[in-house]
Amino acid sequence: MDSVELIGGDPIGDFDGFDESGGYEVRNERRRKRVDKGCLSSLRTRVSSAPSDAPFPTRVAVVIDALDECTDNAAVSIILKSLALYIGKLVPLKFLITSRPEENIARGFLLQSLDENTHKLALNKIPEDLTKRDITVFLQSRLAAIGENFDLGASWPAPQRLENLVGLSELLFIFAALAARYIEDQAEMDPEGRLTSLLNTGNAVAAKRGSTASPFPILDALYIQVLDAAARKLGPIPKSQLKLVLGTIVLAEQRLSPTTLDVLLGLSSGTVRRVLLVLSAILIIPDRKDDTTPIGIIHLSFPNFLVDPTRCTDQSFLVRPRIQHSHIASRCLATMKTLKYNILGLEIVSEHDRVLNSEITDLPARLSRNIPAALEYACRYWTRHLFEAEVCEDLLTALEEFCKCHILHWLEALSLLGCVDGAVEDLQLVQTFLKASIFQRFYCWQICDTYSTVNPQTQSLRATDVPSLLYDCERAIRAFYPVISSSAMHMYPTIALFSPLETPIRRLAAANAPPSLVVRVGLENTWSDTLVSRVIDRRFISALAFSPDGIYVACAKDNGTIQLLNAHTGAVLQIFESHSDEDIEAISFSPTGKELLSGSDDRTVNLWDVATGANLNTWKAHSDWVRSVAWSLDGTLAASGSDDDTVRVWRTASPEKMVVLQHGDWVRNVVFAQDGDLLSGSRDKTCKVWDTRSIEWDTETAIEPIRTLEHDSEVFRVAVSSDSRLVACGLYNGDIVLWTKSDGQRVRSLTGQGEVISLAFYPNGLLAAAYEDSPITLWDASTGARVKSAGNVGARAAAFASDGVHIAHATKDQSHIHLWPSELKQNTTRTTSIAGKLEQLAGYTSVEDRELLRNPLASFIAAATSPTRKLVLAVYGGELRVYETSTGRCMRTIEHSSGKNASPAWPPTGRLFACTGKDHDVHVWKADTGELVASFAGHSESITGVVFTRDEQHVLSALWDGTIHRGTIGQNGQQSSSEILFQSDGDPILTFAVSSDEKWILSASYRRKSPPDTSSADLLAPPSRQPVKDYDGDYNTLRLHNANTGRVVWIEHHPCISSVAFSEDCTRALAGNYDGEVFLYDLTQVIPPDPSVPRSPPPLAVPEHKLGVRQTQFIRGLSFSPNGKAVITDRAYTSIPSELQPLHTDPTDRSLTAIFFYEDDWLWHVNLDSDPRRLCWIPPLFRPHAENRTESLSSASGQSIAYISVQGSLVVMDRVSVC
Incomplete structure (x- = not known):
């Protein structure tokens, strides 16, 4: 079932x-x-x-x-x-x-x-006499009906024969049911003869009881008797087919119909039904007109009988599983030869015709026509049969053909069928099959990372891409699971676009469906150590935990939910929702992996059932936040640590009674040792060791620790070695102190950087440590040596799998599962030379340049693309880099101390660029030479924005102190002061924009104590809104200034403004906020389009219109489209109603023929005369960093896309023509 x-x-x-x-x-x-x-x-x-x-x-x-x-x-x-x-x-x-x-x-x-x-x-x-009574009643009823049907008389069968039959049943109902079906066989028409035969055989076997290893000798004899009787009715060919069909039925992963079995086994139509009709006593055969109902087996004991040589002693019926699995696997591979690209026959003329699976019209009907039941079965289960199969050359040849021709078609079918979830495990089965088989004697291996390699020099036969394709396919599913599972047609271009350069699967995907984009810069040569990266729901991740078997990762969120993720794909399997909306601080799987404990800021500890997601219990024993939870190694005890300075310990079998262990400050971590001791780390700078074996559960006596380990800093994390000998205490200052638990002797300290957020000992004595803002490190606890490090960028939480290989860490709303870096790189000798030639032809950067592009995210600050879209200015902690978007080449590097709030800027021509520094100065350089041409001092506070005037003669800057400055650009590079255009009463300016005619400035600022004064006679229009406080209690204000004098001519109250913009003709203004909303203002009453026309009387208010922008995150970049018909943000493109569009646009200004923007994990494409259309899915590590200071990802030609990714690396993509 x-x-x-x-x-x-x-x-x-x-x-x-x-x-x-x-x-x-x-x-x-x-x-x-x-x-x-x-x-x-x-x-x-x-x-x-x-x-x-x-x-x-x-x-x-x-x-x-x-x-x-x-x-x-x-x-x-x-x-x-x-x-x-x-x-x-x-x-x-x-x-x-x-x-x-x-x-x-x-x-x-x-x-x-x-x-x-x-x-x-x-x-x-159940008492045996009751079971015997029920079997007797059943057989009396069935045999009476048979006797009546065959006119055998009311006294049939004789009482002693009935009693004999009941005795032979050995209290097994299945024997009684099978016996009745065998006796009733309509084809034989001899119930008396069959009853006699059955009794004779059963009595003979019963007389020899003890001479067979079978626990059910009489039932087994009955099965053989039924099979033998059936075989005698078949001719030579059907008889030879009987064992094949029966073997497939009992070893199949699901029940199949006769029609499906015919196709799967390559038999002529109707063969299975004709062969099995003689076995109606054992099997339930559907009606002839029924092509979908599967064949039923009356009891699971029959499959067990057929594959057990101690029970099925007749070799003509015994099914040998490995041989049978080999045949089924071969037939599955043969059946899948009918797979092909676009198997549903969807009409795909361009990349925009690639739709999500959910958008396919009549998907169930299309699947039924194009992926019939036999093909579906083969796609779902071929790997399981192959894993159990006996190796033979024909099977290996079929596997090689499948991998080279149909592996992606198989993945497409799984996507359409909605069963990609188990594909990683399926492919691992195949790789394990290959590793364990004689295949190693014939093929040169190229399995990378965790899979062992075979020296090619020891091999004498052909090389093959099969291992690489299998491994690549597994990695592709891990990396691109969201798009593979949701869109079969987007799967191909995604794999072709984002897979590493030297992978065979990349070439295979491109051969099936050439992508309309190519990544010029940003790809690795081979797969990285990161297996999975996922953003689930944009909520921050507060805690992580691996299940003991490493199959699941529990992911706690700051909204009180826990998500159970598939560690192979990152797919959400279960959501636990009983917590309040408070942060969950800690989660821990039980030793069996069946339960999960969680501790929350709502002061509760919850117990969850992993399989069902049900809340099994909730404890409210703490009076403050619960920071840590833990299980004893045998699962009999559980503990929690809290900011109420206590540890609570309870027996899982009787949780109503808890004991309290006391600390002097917040308890940050609790953990059990293998020997049963409990260790707790606290902000009181101690780690205490408690003997849980001596707890008196029925007394109120205060419990004292058996040992206290004192430190110089707060103890945030504790780990104990598998032999309970060593204790590791991770401190707030980044140090890890090792102690011997038995005597409390300090062994050594391991110096790190940043708060220790996770610690774990591996069985081999190595110690894994995760830090808040520095690399995850593997230490040799015995020597104190650093063994290796893994990339880690701003981690909020981390966890280590017990296999010593996998790591999980979270950065804000993104979870990552990766491997410890391997010292051995993948052998890519077969593909390197070809890939190198392709790189030269396509304009890819060299390996040296690619190494230059990689940069830790911790040092990346911001990026801005030039208006010509030919260059990208990337700001890092100690330098600026200018990249050429066409090649990704780093044109130059400029030493510059930028500061964490640096603001880069470009003028319209792209000949210059500017950036702020830690010294609160604005610096201007030539883009082509990197020569410094101007520096503007005199800024007393941090600069929040920089804008060039259109003539590139001036630089305007807005400051945190509420001023707007203007500096004049010279050519000598000397430092000069800038003049102050506007000065408020200390209201920090968040963002500003300058109009195209350089006459007006739009700024957004906030005031902490009170709203701004709007009674000035200089105002041409009053605010339309009442003052409103934002989340922090501040009053936000939108101001329109005269750019020459700084005079404010219009003020509008507004919540949380993050970005502003003018239309090209200055008749419209935009304001975007932190809630992802965009508002449009008609400025024609305060800025007359025609200055020669007398000004109308001041309006009552400037008209405001909220636009339907589809963006949930705050607006970082904002502008009008070149034709004025839409609003472009960093993550959306929204049409403007015709009556609200700017009054004038330049019809000859078509510098941007297309626009690209990132929204909801997808790259969208907009021709200026068309609606947005989905172009491709962007993997998490390739997504634009939030600090890209640009309104869209568009290019001058409408063909190139350039931005800085979340990893702090440059990504450049080009549109290509697809024939």
Whole structure:
């Protein structure tokens, strides 16, 4: 069984009524519908709101049979969680659930509401006499019906024969059911003869009991008897096919229909049905006209029998799994030869025709036509069969052909089928299969990173790209999972565009669907150590934890939720939502990985069930924030540390009783040692060791630590070695102090930089440490030597997997999963020379230049693209870099102490550029030579913005002290003072803009104590809004100044302004805020379009219009499009209603033929006469950094895109023509 389903035309909650007996028939059309929480919620609503004229029956039974046979664990979890949620509101219903006590199911019934409402009955505890009675009743009824049907008389069978048959059943209902079906066989038409044969065989086996290893000798004899009788009815060819078909049925990952089996096994139509009709006693064969219903097996003991040589002693029926899996794998690979690019036949003329899967019209019907059941099965399960297969040359050859021709087509099919989630694990199975097989004796390996390599010199046969393609495909799924899972057609250009330069899969993707973009600068040669980077919901990440098996990563957010992520893909599997909206400070998996503890700023500790996402318990024992939670290694104890200066410890089996351990200040971390001791680190600069084994749970006696380790700085993190010998204490000042736990002796200190945010010992004695703003480091605890470092940029949280290989860390809203750097680089000798030639032809930068482009994000400050889009000015902590966008070459580097709030700027021609410095000066350089041409001093505060005048004769600067300065550019590079144009009462200016005619300045500022005075007679128009405070209690103001005198002619109250702009004709102004909103103002009443016309009387207010900009983050860059018909922000393009557009535009100004912008993880493209269209998905590490100081990613020719990425590196992309 593959999922929990109802068979019927309607969901269980949407029925129209009951039959006369009070039962509801749900099998009317045998259409399958998955049960989910919505189903039970709908049923609950129907129960509670049944009309009086059709009341809900007082007693209704709902049967969920063989729940353990459901292979979809998620569906099982949903069913159990739904029952727990609604069981109290479904009183008229009685649920009968049969299942073996599988762990996930048994755990589901531990949910409190379900446990309290469930009566559990273990079948192995039913008295044998009751079971024998029930089997006797069953056989009496069935055999009586058979006797009547065959006119054998009322006394058939004789009582002693019936008793003999019941005895042979050995209290197994499956024997009784199978015996009845065998005796009733309509094809044989001899129930008496079959009963006699069955009794004779069973009695003979019973007489030899003990001579066989089988636990069910009589049942096994019956199976052989049924199979032998069936085989005798078949001719030589069908008989030879019987074992193949049966082997496939019992080893298939899901039940298949006869038609699907015909296609999958390459048999002629109808073969499977003809072969299996003789086995009606064991199998349930669907009707001839039914092509979709799968073949049923009456009991799981039959597959177990067929593959067990100690039970199936007849070699003609014994299925040898490895051989059978080999055949199924070969047939899957053969079936997948029909895969192809764009298998659904979508009409794709240009890149804009590539749609999301959810946007495909009639997707289910298209899938049914183009990916039939046999092909779907092959796509889903070929890797599992291959992993279990016996190696042979034919299978390896088929695998090689598949990888070279269809591996991306397979991924496309998985995307369309919605089952990419397990693809990483599938590919790892194949790679493991190759590593463990004799394939190593024939092929030269090129497996990189964590996969071992084989020396090519030891190989004598051909080289192949198969290992590289498999590994590349795995890495591509990890890196590009969001787009692969959501858009099969965008998958190809994404892989071709962003995969490393020297990877075979990049070339394969481009051959299928050449991308319309090419990355000129910003790509690596090979895959980096970062496996997965994801931004889920823009909320900051406060804590991370790996599950013990490394399959999951728990990700705590600052809004009180926890997301369970697939560590292979970053996909969200579960969300825990019972916390308040306070930050979650700590999370920890139980040793089994089945539960999760969390501690929150709402002062609670919560216990979660990982499988269902259900909240199992909540404790409110602390009076302040909970900073840390931990489990003992055997799972019997749990602990929490809080800002209330205490540690609470409780037994997980009886959590109502807690003991309190005291510190002198906030407790920042708690951790259990292998030997059971508990260690706690505190802001009181101590780490205390507590003996939990001697706790007296029933007394109130204060507990004292057995040892206190004292430090010079606050203890933020604690780790204990696997042998419980060493203790590592990570301090606020970045140091890590090592101690011996047994005697409290200080061993050594490891000096780091920045607060220690995570510590973990590996079994080999190495110590992993994550710091807030410096590289993650692996230390040798025995020597104090630094073993290796991994990139880390502004991490807020980090976690280490127990495998010693994987690391997770979070930067703001982005989570990353990566590997420790490997000393051995991937062997790329086969591709380097070709890739090098392609780089030269395409204009790629050299390796040396690429190394220059890489820069730690910690030193990156801001970037600005020139108006001509030919150069990018990147500002770093100690230097400026000017990049050429066409090649990505660094034109020059200028030493410059920029400061963290540096403001870069370009004039319209791009001949100069300016940047502020730590000294509060504005410096101007020539772009072509890097020569310093001007420096302007006299700024008393930090500069918040710099703007060139159009004639490039002046530089205007806005300051934090509320002034606007103007400096005149000379050619001698000497420092000079700038004049003050405007000075407020100390209101910091956040942003400003200068009009194209250089007559007007628009500025945005804020005042802390009171709103600005708007009673001045100089104002040409009063504000239309009332003063309003922002989030910090400040009053924000928009001002229009005369650029020559600084005089303010218009003031508008406005919340949180972040960016302003003029239209080219100065008739319109824009203001963007921190909420992603944009407002348009009609300035024609205060700035007459025609100065020769007498000014109208002052308006009552300047008209304001809120535009429908689709942006949730604050507006950093803002402008009008060249044709004046739209607003361009750093992350959106929004059309302006015609009546609000600027009055005049220059029809000859077509310097920008196209615009690109980044929104919702996608790069969008806008021709100025068309609506925005999705162009390509941008991987997280390639996305524009928030400090790109530009309105869009557009270029002068409409073909190039240049920006600084979140990694602080330059990315340059070009549009290319696709034939």
